[in-house]
Amino acid sequence: MLNSEQVHKVALLARLQLTETEESQFAQQLSGILDYVELLNELDVDGVAPTTRAIDVSNVVRADRVKLWEGREDLLDCAPDRDGEFYRVPKIGSSEG
Numbered sequence: 001m002l003n004s005e006q007v008h009k010v011a012l013l014a015r016l017q018l019t020e021t022e023e024s025q026f027a028q029q030l031s032g033i034l035d036y037v038e039l040l041n042e043l044d045v046d047g048v049a050p051t052t053r054a055i056d057v058s059n060v061v062r063a064d065r066v067k068l069w070e071g072r073e074d075l076l077d078c079a080p081d082r083d084g085e086f087y088r089v090p091k092i093g094s095s096e097g
Contacts, residue, residue, distance in 0.1 A: 001031045 004023040007030065011018045018026065072085075081088040 002027045002034070 004020065004027050007023045007027045008018070011023065076082050076085065076087070079087045
């Protein structure tokens with residue numbers, strides 16, 4: 001079981017300001033979590049493959065393919081200002097203060 005002093009040390013490392021009441025409360029809550037994890041360690045998981053989620057997820061995104069796009073000129077025509085094949089944008093900021 002965790003005690004308030006251990007929670008206080010962790011809170012200092014995490015730069016959290018906890019009251020004594022919060023430290024006591026978190027000590028009880030974290031102890032409950034650790035007790036549950038210990039209970040899970042008792043399960044027989046031989047033959048169970050490691051996983052990151054409860055259900056299988058497969059990639060449903062289409063495959064990447066290089067494809068020339070014919071609408072470049074149409075897109076550039078939408079720009080408020082352009083310089084040949086490029087958008088012209090206003091300068092922002094400067095290196096001089």
